[in-house]
Amino acid sequence: MSQKFIPLSVPNLKGRELEYVTHAVKTEWVSTGGPYVNEFEEKTATYVNSKGAVSCQNGTAGLHIALQVCGVTKDDEVIVPTLTFIAAVNPVKYIGAEPVFMDCDDSLAIDTNKLLEFCKNECRLVDGRLINKKTKKHIRAVLVVHVFGNMADMEKIMEIADEFNLQVVEDATEAIGTYYTKGKYKDRHAGTIGNVGVYSYNGNKIITTGGGGMIVSDDDKLLKRAKHLTTQAKSDEIYYTHDEIGYNYRMTNLQAALGLAQLEQLEDFIKTKKNNYELYKEKIKDIAGLSLLEFKDNTRSNYWFYALNIDKEYPLNRDEVIKYLSSKKVQARPIWGLINEQKPYLNNQTYKIKKAKQYLEHIVNIPCSSNLTKEDILYIVECLKKPK
Numbered sequence: 581m582s583q584k585f586i587p588l589s590v591p592n593l594k595g596r597e598l599e600y601v602t603h604a605v606k607t608e609w610v611s612t613g614g615p616y617v618n619e620f621e622e623k624t625a626t627y628v629n630s631k632g633a634v635s636c637q638n639g640t641a642g643l644h645i646a647l648q649v650c651g652v653t654k655d656d657e658v659i660v661p662t663l664t665f666i667a668a669v670n671p672v673k674y675i676g677a678e679p680v681f682m683d684c685d686d687s688l689a690i691d692t693n694k695l696l697e698f699c700k701n702e703c704r705l706v707d708g709r710l711i712n713k714k715t716k717k718h719i720r721a722v723l724v725v726h727v728f729g730n731m732a733d734m735e736k737i738m739e740i741a742d743e744f745n746l747q748v749v750e751d752a753t754e755a756i757g758t759y760y761t762k763g764k765y766k767d768r769h770a771g772t773i774g775n776v777g778v779y780s781y782n783g784n785k786i787i788t789t790g791g792g793g794m795i796v797s798d799d800d801k802l803l804k805r806a807k808h809l810t811t812q813a814k815s816d817e818i819y820y821t822h823d824e825i826g827y828n829y830r831m832t833n834l835q836a837a838l839g840l841a842q843l844e845q846l847e848d849f850i851k852t853k854k855n856n857y858e859l860y861k862e863k864i865k866d867i868a869g870l871s872l873l874e875f876k877d878n879t880r881s882n883y884w885f886y887a888l889n890i891d892k893e894y895p896l897n898r899d900e901v902i903k904y905l906s907s908k909k910v911q912a913r914p915i916w917g918l919i920n921e922q923k924p925y926l927n928n929q930t931y932k933i934k935k936a937k938q939y940l941e942h943i944v945n946i947p948c949s950s951n952l953t954k955e956d957i958l959y960i961v962e963c964l965k966k967p968k
């Protein structure tokens with residue numbers, strides 16, 4: 581029998597998706613009006629325990645709005661990680677602001693030691709504003725990414741933000757369902773600890789609406805402004821009056837129909853993903869030169885993406901592993917090219933970027949869909965055991 585293709589991360593639509601989408605079509609509520617959008621917002625807020633949620637077209641749009649409701653303007657700078665998907669950083673530029681790139685730590689999230697060092701040594705607090713000594717610009721915010729569903733160190737990040745008066749935007753696009761189980765932020769979900777957080781429901785994420793996103797916050801004012809900006813900044817429901825430049829970013833009822841059905845299954849997906857991760861880990865630990873990156877043990881992670889670390893002992897390097905697995909019909913991918921090395925960002929400031937370069941060289945993401953079977957995992961591990 582010929583081996584079937586095993587994709588990296590694909591949707592799992594075996595719940596009530598068809599039922600809800602059919603209802604949306606039958607009732608002819610297919611656009612941004614319709615009951616599912618509000619319901620999806622409410623249920624998301626309940627799930628992550630935030631004061632409210634504002635839907636949007638995708639995670640990128642959500643981040644664009646999140647930065648604006650935190651007061652980031654074209655004259656500002658935002659500290660961002662360099663090891664992330666470019667959609668985390670592009671919205672800084674959409675606003676006309678500039679990113680300053682930070683290194684990652686061993687969880688692949690922003691290095692909080694270097695972040696603190698940068699704020700202390702390279703910046704100065706002037707009238708409560710953090711001013712970058714080099715550019716003389718106001719650093720308004722730090723944007724953190726919970727990479728692959730693994731929680732960034734929010735305790736340290738919030739302390740630093742407090743000391744240096746920074747807004748905190750959480751790119752939790754990969755981390756819906758991840759929360760602390762211990763410590764100061766026990767029971768708090770990724771996305772709900774900073775000033776504002778954003779989830780994504782792109783097709784490769786743990787739950788999907790085809791394309792979609794959600795902005796969450798505990799600050800009523802921020803939520804209100806986010807809703808305003810995502811719905812064309814109408815200041816009146818009937819007359820066409822607008823008090824600022826808004827966007828057509830609201831989610832449609834069709835997307836929300838999918839989202840509701842997906843949210844009902846999220847906890848099951850996380851259980852499956854955790855089990856699959858444990859199985860991979862158990863099997864991979866016997867292969868010299870390979871290991872899986874850990875998820876933090878003071879959290880319940882959503883186990884979204886599995887990161888295979890390849891060191892020198894293994895006979896193949898990163899690119900060879902990807903090519904080899906592809907020949908075995910297994911889809912694998914490197915992590916993202918560093919954002920500070922991408923053409924639009926070559927002139928932006930960076931701070932001691934070192935670990936990100938190393939991890940980039942050594943990590944490959946391997947199939948992690950919640951559809952993945954035990955047989956799939958055992959097959960992939962067998963391939964990794966005898967590379968030729």
Ligand SMILES: *Cc1c(COP(=O)(O)O)cnc(C)c1O
Nearest residue numbers: 638639640665667668753780782
């Ligand atoms: C997926 C993702 C985004 C963007 O989300 P979209 O819904 O695809 O726009 C942003 N940041 C990170 C880290 C992501 O993984």
